[in-house]
Amino acid sequence: LFVAAHDSTDTMLSNALYHQKVLQSRPAISPVVPVRLRRRPLVCRNASAGVSIVGTQPPASNGPASQPEEKLNTWQRWCKWWQLESPENVANSDSDADSLKTSKFLPLFSKLAQLIAPDKKMLSAACVFMVCAAMSELAIPHFATKAIFSAAGPGVTHATFEPTLKLLTGLICFYGFMSAARGYCFSILNNRMTMRLRAQLFANLVRREAAFFDGSEVGTLTSRLQADCQAVTKCVATNLNIAFRNMLQAVGGVVYLAMLSPSICMATLGVCILLWGITLFYGEVARRTQKVYQDTLAASNQVAEEVLSLSRVVRTFGTEGNEEGRYKSWLERMYSVGLRQATGYGMFVASGYIVSYMTKVVALALGCVSIMHGTMTAEQLTNFIFYVEFVTYASLSACDEVVEVMEAVGASERVLELLAAPPADQVAAGTTLPSFSGKVEFRDVSFRYPTRPNHKALDHVNLTLPAGKLVALVGLSGSGKTTLVALLGRLYDPNEGSILVDDTDLRSLDASWFRRHIGVVSQEPRLFGMSVRDNIAYGTPDATQADIEAAARDANAHDFITQLPKGYDTVVTDKLLSGGQKQ
Ligand SMILES: Nc1ncnc2c1ncn2[C@@H]1O[C@H](COP(=O)(O)OP(=O)(O)O)[C@@H](O)[C@H]1O
Ligand SMILES: [Mg+2]
Missing domain, CATH: 1.20.1560.10 (ABC transporter type 1, transmembrane domain)
Known part of the structure; x- marks a missing residue:
């Protein structure tokens, strides 16, 4: 099972070329279906402090909010001075109002x-x-x-x-x-x-x-x-x-x-x-x-x-x-x-x-x-x-x-x-399958992010990904590609419809068992401050040095890893490697 979802054209193209090369050596997998990329122009606007890309927050917006002045007498001003409120971005809206009033001994x-x-x-x-x-x-x-x-007193001695x-x-x-x-x-x-x-x-x-x-x-x-x-x-x-x-x-x-x-x-x-x-x-x-x-x-x-x-x-x-x-x-x-x-x-x-x-x-x-x-x-x-x-x-x-x-x-x-707060449903235990082929079906899936309940990220999506096929998912920015992959990795559960893996609902499967069958190359890679070896073996504690090197060779990474100061033992910082190398 392999799903590539990318926004960046050059990464997409280089991945496609790389996978073509892999595919030639592994004829069991059918070739990539080439899909033309459509790009939306990057919109920039002038801002006072320089140029900012539309969609990012202007710097001042995360500062503390200032409130308009009211006309009050001295006593009222004194009382108001004592009324404190937590900053909005860290306050928990439901519980906040009462929790400031009542003590929780x-x-x-x-x-x-x-x-x-x-x-x-x-x-x-x-x-x-x-x-x-x-x-x-x-x-x-x-x-x-x-x-x-x-x-x-009288007659005192030591x-x-x-x-x-x-x-x-x-x-x-x-x-x-x-x-x-x-x-x-x-x-x-x-x-x-x-x-x-x-x-x-x-x-x-x-x-x-x-x-x-x-x-x-x-x-x-x-x-x-x-x-x-x-x-x-x-x-x-x-x-x-x-x-x-x-x-x-x-x-x-x-x-x-x-x-x-x-x-x-x-x-x-x-x-x-x-x-x-x-x-x-x-x-x-x-x-x-x-x-x-x-x-x-x-x-x-x-x-x-x-x-x-x-x-x-x-x-x-x-x-x-x-x-x-x-x-x-x-x-x-x-x-x-x-x-x-x-x-x-x-x-x-x-x-x-x-x-x-x-x-x-x-x-x-x-x-x-x-x-x-x-x-x-x-x-x-x-x-x-x-x-x-x-x-x-x-x-x-x-x-x-x-x-x-x-x-x-x-x-x-x-x-x-x-x-x-209880742990997420998405780390819960469940059933495991005796064999696993990797067929995936999205059946009438709709999804809204809990932080944006009014916005439909996915709207009645039906999609079947056959086992053993390489599928490229291509669409405009914000069309829901990453969301689809996040749902497949069970970071979130769909609001409507279901995702079936080998015809079994993802929600009934054991989450950690299922995740052992998934490999992910993320869009914005961040590495742990551990050795290259540990980063490659992350989540697979029983991987041997040979497994790790084989994976690195497969991903075309072995050569540049051996050129690092301590090879596989080099402790990576987030700045040491390029974006592509991190991927
Ligand atoms: N963590 C999130 N919280 C709220 N909304 C999100 C989140 N991630 C993505 N979205 C929204 O969901 C929609 C789909 O996003 P995404 O799947 O990331 O698109 P893309 O196809 O570019 O990968 C977008 O409108 C985006 O704004
Ligand atoms: Mg994306």
Whole structure:
């Protein structure tokens, strides 16, 4: 079975001539049916930055869209300033509107739990270290106050405070080691989780249907794979871990305070609750901005990837300036999202610090009154203030981390969306045929690309390709030749009609078994960054060196391959070979 579908006249002619030569040596195959090529003239038009071919996008169209100005008062402008939207080209239209409104804690946490499940032992160890570190740190102020006040009493010798200081030294060393062990375990866990998450996402992406890749850009997807995955797992290693430690300490501190003086403790707790309220509010803002930030990052990444991979086109058309401007406009949009993040964070920190330090003032005021009435000693108040400081600091840090967890929730949403998508039908298992001749029949096939549902790429096509014949498919650009070949390779399934291979519907055949019987020379060849040998044997892991050389000789490639610096072992870059050589 061999189908050649080409747009370019010279490649078509050279292929036809080459196959004529092959055919002379293989008389079993009937000759090529020559068909006259009809060509549509290439239309060019003048554009401000030079000449662009009609049909390609003008450079500015992929930049962030600017919106018309409305007349608003200061408050309305302030509110509008906070309304952020993800860039259109990376947003997923259906889910986007609600997902900016609602938090998705549960899906993120269940995903994180699933990612960390294989490391249960290490996680338990890390938690034990965390609790030990938190508790030992919590005890430090108690012993510090004890040492100070034991030295202040009458008849003091070294022996009075030495045991306390020794205990304190031991406690501090223990705290240091426990903190180190906690940090070590959590960063290992983080690395493992990032590795697993990226591997899962990648495995999911390579199995997605061809239509998915028609609608997504490579730069955006690599950004999801890199930056978003990192942001998601970082939340376990640093944010959740520190947040838990601080919460633990805050709770411990509150219990201790309650034992010292229930009334002052209640007042402190009230202020802490206010602090938590502020955090939850700001956390929501942080989640939204982070999501938009990740999307904008993905869009800018896409532009960079596109321009750098099309560097020759950019040079040829002299559009370096335009491309620089396009990338810069994305950077500016990212900066403007960052500006909102910074403003929000500034407001959060200011209110957080004021509230947390006010706690101390409240405690001091209540404490001073108690000392005045003789219901509390100076030692108790000092101890108390140490712990109020401890509790407020711990809650403030916990709040800070909670905000970052919310940001991770924002970053995780796209990753989770991608992970939830099922693999393509076109990689599914199915039946295999005992023998395979290669007869192909297109029976009343109609097809629209999912990304262009209003456009019929194929309209009721009926075509029979007999086994053992060489068939050239010729037609105007855009008439559907490549589409027909894509359907035959089962990259897409037809919307109507069916494709029969050896009289069996393609949809019922085992996809990978069927693909083992297909060879493809693509119209726009791209090679993997592997050796020439591995590129030729791609998809055929059991091919021997002799098989590979025979294939290269058949394709008239053996001679130029042996002239490469390391012959078949030369690692090819996309620029090393000519288009025809790559084919
Ligand atoms: N991935 C795609 N997504 C949406 N539309 C496509 C896609 N590929 C091709 N088309 C459209 O389908 C039609 C047939 O294209 P194609 O089969 O590539 O033509 P050709 O005969 O030049 O190979 C064209 O109108 C083209 O714009
Ligand atoms: Mg084509």
